[in-house]
Amino acid sequence: MNKPENRVHDSAGSRPARLRILDKEVQIACKPGEEDDLMQAAAYIDQSMRDLRRRNNTSSIEKIAIVAAINTANALLKSRSQEGGDETVTQRLDAINTQLDVVLGDPITE
Numbered sequence: 001m002n003k004p005e006n007r008v009h010d011s012a013g014s015r016p017a018r019l020r021i022l023d024k025e026v027q028i029a030c031k032p033g034e035e036d037d038l039m040q041a042a043a044y045i046d047q048s049m050r051d052l053r054r055r056n057n058t059s060s061i062e063k064i065a066i067v068a069a070i071n072t073a074n075a076l077l078k079s080r081s082q083e084g085g086d087e088t089v090t091q092r093l094d095a096i097n098t099q100l101d102v103v104l105g106d107p108i109t110e
Contacts, residue, residue, distance in 0.1 A: 021046045021103070022053070022061060028102050034095065041096040048072065065104055073097070 014029035019042040030038050048068040053059065059067075076093050 019103075022049050022064075024061075026103050028099055030099075037092060037096065038099055041099060045072070045100065069100060069104065072100070 014031050016027050017030035017035060017038055019026050019028065019038070021042060028038075045068055048071060049061075049064050052064045052067055056064075076097070079093075080090060
């Protein structure tokens with residue numbers, strides 16, 4: 001009989017990745033090989049949220065996150081319609097949006 005392998009990842013092969021968004025650390029699952037995409041997505045969201053916060057200091061982080069998510073979804077939908085729905089771009093953005101859903105659904109730790 002084969003011995004079970006010791007795995008560092010969860011059953012989906014994901015590993016924890018630490019990101020900083022608006023000076024808050026978040027930890028989310030990331031599949032091997034998708035680290036660069038996740039870091040780029042986090043940097044994009046961080047910049048978007050910083051721009052929103054700079055324009056409106058009275059908004060809560062939750063409201064800023066929602067507006068950033070809506071702006072990102074809007075850009076995705078525009079890109080899909082302009083590019084004819086390129087599958088590779090669509091799949092990458094869907095994966096990024098899934099990661100954003102995880103981040104926005106989890107409490108942010110300092």
